[in-house]
Amino acid sequence: MQEQRIWQKYTRLTTSILLTATVLVAPSFASDRNQKQIQGESLLAQVPDSCRQVIARNGLNVRRQPTANSEAVGIIGSARNVTIQSLGENGWVPITAPIKGYVYGGFLGACEAATVPPPTNCRQVAAARGINVHQAPSTDGERVGVVASGRRVTIESIGTDGWVPITVPLKGYVQAENLAYCS
Known part of the structure; x- marks a missing residue:
């Protein structure tokens, strides 16, 4: 009988300790975890x-x-x-x-509501397959890259001989016929 009482006391004490640890310690772990997630690199759901x-x-x-x-x-x-x-x-x-x-x-x-119109040096790629960007104003110039259809580019000037210098998203020259004014 005495052995059974000791066992019951031990069980109650263990249960109390576990319950206390769960209630008091678990929230601090959750808090640390949330703080790390907020500072984490790619948690898009939290943006x-x-x-x-x-x-x-x-x-x-x-x-x-x-x-x-x-x-x-x-x-x-x-x-x-x-x-x-x-x-x-x-x-x-x-x-x-x-x-x-x-x-x-x-x-x-x-972000605020767009009250600023597109800048005058903004153009949009109108070619269905995108446009090649060249290092020099010629199809013989080394190709720097490609800008996809519909993407905006920033022109440096109006250009000459059908070629327009751009600075964004790539620096180089594109054929003017493939550009439209930004909307």
Whole structure:
């Protein structure tokens, strides 16, 4: 009988300890886990809105890698909207539009309704299969890359002889006949 009482006390004590540990300790683990997820790199479900606006007065460089020393792949003008992929890490935010790359998050603000018309140097690719970007204004010039149909490009000037220099999303020359004004 005495042995049974000791066993019951031991069972109650063990149950109490386990219950206390579950109630008091588990929320602190959950809190740590949530904090890590918020700071994590690609938790798109936790990004409430993937739209951000460039607030840097002179525009914002888009980098190939998330460092200031990385190659700039383009520039996005002030007050332009970008699509973020995630909240980023170490201040660098990956973006997917209008150029894919990384920007410093300190130069991004909340998106506002688009009250700014497209800039006059904005054009849209009108060719169904996209356009080739060349290093020189000629089909003989080395091909730098391709810009997909419907994508916006930033022209540097009106160009000459049917070729237009562009700076975004790639730097090079495209045939003018394949471009339309941005809408």
